[in-house]
Amino acid sequence: MGSFYSDHRTWLHAVSASLKLILLAIFGTALFVFDNTVVLLACTALCLLFFASLGRATLPARKLLTMVVAAGLLITAFHAYMQQPLLGLVSALRLLSASLLGIALMLTTRANDLLDVLESWLSPLNRFGIRSNALALQLALMLRFTEHFFIQWKRLDDAHRVRTGKSGGFKLLAPLTIRMLTSAQRVADALDLRLPP
């Protein structure tokens, strides 16, 4: 599976994965709490500055970011058409800010480090009979699959564009599902070799 992780070292690489996850959780919640446009504009500006501070490490995520910006513009345009321009702007700002923070996390944190943090956070659940290591592994797999979905969608969409000259849209949903199911089976095969009996 492909990864957004950038080997180009930045200051954020030196910050621990646990601190990054905690800050992401706090800011993610804060973005939802505020619905004042000025506050959200300031938050988005801060997120943009923060993201820009990563410099060349952000290059692998350029396409994804373009898609997010396009989505934000579409949301704003749609809500403007529905006579709710401010609501559209608030939604687009939240989307952009949260995406910038999420992408920054993916660019600067190895999956293994995330897995270790999640496992330690979930370890109190062991007392209740829930295997925290399995749950942490599932969370990590989920994050990797989320990323993989976008990569596979892009490949299918590019192939569709080459054949027909236009985007595939919902027509790609079925082939994407089949591809992802096959990928998941390969992951299951690999897990089978690694997991204890």
Add this chain to the structure above:
Amino acid sequence: MTSSRSSGLAYVSLFAALVAVFGLIPKIDLPLGVPITLQTLGVMLAGCMLGPKKALQALLLFLAALALGLPLLSGGRGGLGVFVAPASGYLIGFPIGALATGLLMAYLPVSSPRRAAVSAFVASAVGGVLTIHICGVIGLVALAKLSWTQALWGTLVFVPGDLIKCVLCAIVVHSVARGLPDWRFGGRAFR
């Protein structure tokens, strides 16, 4: 041969990711405070493809990731705050809807791609639409302080869109039934 434990881990994570991916696709807000998103399509697909137990696990995993603060809901929302928002009834309804869809899919006929598609439509309509909307209405009454009539009329706005999602789910199930003939829908014989 891959053990059911490994397959379970991988497929549960895959469908939790699918619901997350649908959340990253832009939402449309309605004045009621409830967004129209594609995430319920992920709930329907999880139920139809994985069966009740694994679908329930997939959606609980998704909610756990949300609670940890990951911005996986439409519009980049995440954190514990989303569980007390007006639309949180719908969110709590996701695992229940996936369970209901999976239970139905496990009993409906899937002997041919066409039958599997029809069964998927029925299971999605009952589990992914009816069940989630019942939870959503309860949430709107409890948290948004709407009357039962207001909440019921409000939720009806989403039904046509949700029925389109049921059709999409049936189309995907039909394609998977043709492309992966060994796939056992509703978790009948999880490999």
